[in-house]
Amino acid sequence: MLKAIVTVMLKKGIFDPQGRAVQNGLGSIGFNQVKKVRVGKQIEIDLDMTDRATAEASVHDMCDKMLANPVVESYSFEIKEV
Amino acid sequence: MNWGVLLFPGSNCAEDCFHAVDQILGKPVKYLWHKDTELGDVDAIIIPGGFSYGDHLRPGAIAHLSPAMIAVKEFAAAGGLVIGICNGFQILTEARMLPGSLLQNRGLKFLCQDQTLKVDNADTPFTSEYNSGDVVVFPIAHNEGNYYAAKHTIAEMEANGQILFRYCNPEGEVSDQTNPNGSLNNIAGIINRNRNVVGMMPHPERSSDSVLGLSDGKGVFVSMLKHLEAKHG
Numbered sequence: 370m371l372k373a374i375v376t377v378m379l380k381k382g383i384f385d386p387q388g389r390a391v392q393n394g395l396g397s398i399g400f401n402q403v404k405k406v407r408v409g410k411q412i413e414i415d416l417d418m419t420d421r422a423t424a425e426a427s428v429h430d431m432c433d434k435m436l437a438n439p440v441v442e443s444y445s446f447e448i449k450e451v
Numbered sequence: 452m453n454w455g456v457l458l459f460p461g462s463n464c465a466e467d468c469f470h471a472v473d474q475i476l477g478k479p480v481k482y483l484w485h486k487d488t489e490l491g492d493v494d495a496i497i498i499p500g501g502f503s504y505g506d507h508l509r510p511g512a513i514a515h516l517s518p519a520m521i522a523v524k525e526f527a528a529a530g531g532l533v534i535g536i537c538n539g540f541q542i543l544t545e546a547r548m549l550p551g552s553l554l555q556n557r558g559l560k561f562l563c564q565d566q567t568l569k570v571d572n573a574d575t576p577f578t579s580e581y582n583s584g585d586v587v588v589f590p591i592a593h594n595e596g597n598y599y600a601a602k603h604t605i606a607e608m609e610a611n612g613q614i615l616f617r618y619c620n621p622e623g624e625v626s627d628q629t630n631p632n633g634s635l636n637n638i639a640g641i642i643n644r645n646r647n648v649v650g651m652m653p654h655p656e657r658s659s660d661s662v663l664g665l666s667d668g669k670g671v672f673v674s675m676l677k678h679l680e681a682k683h684g
Contacts, residue, residue: 379554383599384633386559435516438509438545440552441599 378409455493459503485517500537511541540650551600557633576678580670587667589653596652598634616640
């Protein structure tokens with residue numbers, strides 16, 4: 370069986386208020402080395418599939434149709450054997 | 452003139468929309484269920500606010516894939532009037548029936564307040580009861596109302612008169628200080644190029660009955676009704 374681990378992030382250049390809040394929070398507890406924080410989502414999908422290439426095509430399709438909104442988000446994923 | 456209010460699991464403004472049509476306009480209205488594949492004999496559709504599918508993933512991300520939304524797309528493609536309010540707006544952007552997307556409010560807080568809005572374009576089937584430049588008060592109640600679209604999309608929409616409402620102060624000034632959620636160009640409501648699909652974060656249905664203290668929103672529904680009556684005779 371394969372597992373897809375999808376990461377969805379706001380596109381570069383789009384203000385991420387959640388990331389800014391985390392950044393400020395880290396700064397306020399002394400992590401002054403923090404320059405920038407962006408917060409995204411990780412989605413884990415167990416796939417009843419064995420062929421990696423077919424799985425990749427399916428996950429792309431899932432991202433395009435539902436998991437990410439291309440107007441404001443970008444996605445990447447990796448596929449692992451489990 | 453038959454109206455339809457589309458219900459998803461988690462919609463919570465549907466009864467207010469129903470009331471606006473049934474009691475304020477005095478027109479026939481029915482609920483449509485998200486699993487319906489046919490909408491029946493309707494002339495206008497309202498997609499109400501709420502938290503369809505718990506807002507999981509992104510607001511509207513799952514709702515826009517419902518069977519009824521395929522029918523709504525066909526209805527709109529044939530020129531039918533569709534208005535999405537709050538979560539309804541989010542669903543329409545996810546469905547790509549309207550450009551852009553609604554991001555989390557820049558202040559990270561759920562906003563629930565009466566909001567002054569400036570009518571930007573009164574020459575549409577949804578705003579003809581107003582005059583361009585009017586300042587109206589509608590409630591807002593949202594966490595993801597921060598309108599975003601690519602620069603060129605915003606420029607096109609501005610040039611085409613697709614912005615219907617902007618967040619302003621009581622004097623009608625539109626600026627960053629009068630922007631509650633970070634929306635680009637203070638955008639609160641938009642229309643598609645074909646002038647038959649509208650999305651707006653503020654709630655006209657909650658400001659349609661003077662008993663509730665606000666009645667500026669009634670104009671949206673009256674505008675739609677007059678458009679339909681003129682079209683159908």
